[in-house]
Amino acid sequence: MFLQSYGPQPRAAGITAVGSMLPEEILSSDSLQQEVARRSGLALPPRLLTQATGIRSRRVAGPDVYASTLAAGAARRALDAAGLTGPDIDLLLFASASRDMVEPATAHIVQAELGTRAHALDVTNACNSFINGVDLARAMILAGRARRALVVTGETPSRAVQYAPGSLAELREGFAGYTFGDAGAAVVVEAVERGGILDVDTETHSEHWEVGGIPGGGSRHPRGDAYTYFRGDGHELRGVFEKVGTAVIDRTLHRTGLDWDGVAKVLVHQVTVPYLERFAELTGVPAGKLVVTVPELGNIASASIGVQLDRVFAELAPGERVLCVGLGGGISIMTMVWEKS
Structure with missing residues (x-):
């Protein structure tokens, strides 16, 4: 080939x-x-x-x-x-x-x-x-x-x-x-000549894949309107993220030598306001570092981090670093450290 x-x-x-x-x-x-x-x-x-x-x-x-x-x-x-x-x-x-x-x-x-x-x-x-x-x-x-x-x-x-x-x-x-x-x-x-994506980390806990999702459209449920609706246990999903999510963030900060003072913005997938507040409480990220979109836009799935980045991209100076934190059904947690060039 x-x-x-x-x-x-x-x-x-x-x-x-x-x-x-x-x-x-x-x-x-x-x-x-x-x-x-x-x-x-x-x-x-x-x-x-x-x-x-x-x-x-x-x-x-x-x-x-x-x-x-x-x-x-x-x-x-x-x-x-x-x-x-x-x-x-x-x-x-x-x-x-x-x-x-x-x-x-x-x-x-x-x-x-x-x-x-x-x-x-x-x-x-x-x-x-x-x-x-x-x-x-x-x-x-x-x-x-x-x-x-x-x-x-x-x-x-x-x-x-x-x-x-x-x-x-x-x-x-x-x-x-x-x-x-x-x-x-x-x-x-x-x-890029300098900066760019400096670090990526992931953690996956697929034993929890049944916690939530949209079951229709695949080989299990190819037809039937009932399968096209989201279904799941939000409390259980939140519990899984609380249990395993902060370990990935702690690991990323330790490996990169960063602390919250060294991060200009934290972009995190946002589900609800209480969920975001709990994230800030567990991780210790200062509220001013978060780009909050969920009250006006709701849970916009994978577009969440991209929309947040678009809102702050112009104000970031070269050399400033952003921590992205992804949370996805399945279950997967992902971090990415990006430095503006």
């Missing part, structure tokens, strides 16, 4: 541009709860969703807005920020928990929108998909297999929300889905 190489292998790769895209429609938690109560006939305590999650609103993709739509929109913004066009990209990774369809890979749909001829494929690992994609892009560049990568995500988990639960038990089973919002994000990853 012929493996294309691009000459001498670079010593470092990093994120050089970022973009994000949010759907136009805003859905408040109170409006969502009213709709669920209307469709299900269940009597729910006033402001239950807002008070339980701390989420005031989220963005919701319209009927003609797909995962690829959000990914391509974010990608155009990232390319514009870098002064690039589609043909400048030789690796395109669609890294998302959502997708347009089972086959073909959504990366090809995004590529057709952007007009690139890059090597295109999907990377899927729940809410860690995007940070996994960035890590894979970095590895391909360092191996000399790509010059410049575009990593994109388009998340539409709001389509996995059960608006008409048949009982309180069904409402509880799908409650985590009421945190979902939609968004897209993209980054350009390429060789």
Whole structure:
């Protein structure tokens, strides 16, 4: 098999541009709860969703807005920020928990929108998909297999929300889905002379894979609307992350010699406000280091870290370091230390 190489292998790769895209429609938690109560006939305590999650609103993709739509929109913004066009990209990774369809890979749909001829494929690992994609892009560049990568995500988990639960038990089973919002994000990853992605660590506890997810669309449940809704135990999921998550962060800080003073920003996947507050309590990260998006955007799955990065990218100075913390169903925890070049 012929493996294309691009000459001498670079010593470092990093994120050089970022973009994000949010759907136009805003859905408040109170409006969502009213709709669920209307469709299900269940009597729910006033402001239950807002008070339980701390989420005031989220963005919701319209009927003609797909995962690829959000990914391509974010990608155009990232390319514009870098002064690039589609043909400048030789690796395109669609890294998302959502997708347009089972086959073909959504990366090809995004590529057709952007007009690139890059090597295109999907990377899927729940809410860690995007940070996994960035890590894979970095590895391909360092191996000399790509010059410049575009990593994109388009998340539409709001389509996995059960608006008409048949009982309180069904409402509880799908409650985590009421945190979902939609968004897209993209980054350009390429060789850099200094800084870049300095450290990556992961820890996986796959014995907990059944804690939560969307079971439909695969070989276990290829058909049936009931399987297209998110279901899971949010309390159990939180317990697993609390038990194992801080060890990865502690390890990363120790190995890199960093402390919280040496980190400009901490970007962490955000599920609910109480969950984020518990993360800060367990890790000791100062509140001012966090880029908080969950109250206004909800849980936007793997787009969370990309959207947060887009909000602070311009204000970061060269040499400042960012710690990314990914939390994904399955269960996986991932850290990435990136220094702006």
